[in-house]
Amino acid sequence: MKNTLVFKNRKVYFDFEILEKIEAGIMLTGTEIKSVRNGKVNINGSFGVFIDNELYIKGIDIAIYDEGSYNNHDPKRDRKLLLHKKQLNKLKIKLDEKGLTIVPTKLYANERGIIKLEIGVAKGRKKGDKREYIRERDSKREMKDFL
Secondary structure (H helix, E strand, O other): OOOOOOOEEEEEHEEEEEEEEEEEEOOOOOOHHHHHOOOOOEOOOOEEEEEOOEEEEEOOOEEEOOOOOOOOOOOOOOOOEEOHHHHHHHHHHOOOOOOOEEEEEEEOOOOEEEEEEEEEEEEOOHHHHHHHHHHHHHHHHHHHHHO
């Protein structure tokens, strides 16, 4: 199961400038893991928030598992991230700076089949910055096609 499950949040690279990336574990229930392995997950529009010195991700949509019974999960619930205390303290200090936020960039299964979430400390882009990003991307694409 080596990296067969990879869900990327491509829009985050357009809307934000990623300053630092961190790999985190994510607390999931049994039916959530089965839905993720079936590919029924959407990480667009989600973000990280600290609640009682613990980091939670809000807005990840994991669809209800079809064969689940009354034990099925809530698709939009907040999910706890599993990080070391030093990492949490470091992130909390960075979030105190103005304009920084935590956004998920990728959800994947590692070599052992464990579901991991790659999060990024990001700074929002303004409209003009987005236009510049589009120009750079298009020029790189044209240069690649030309060569």
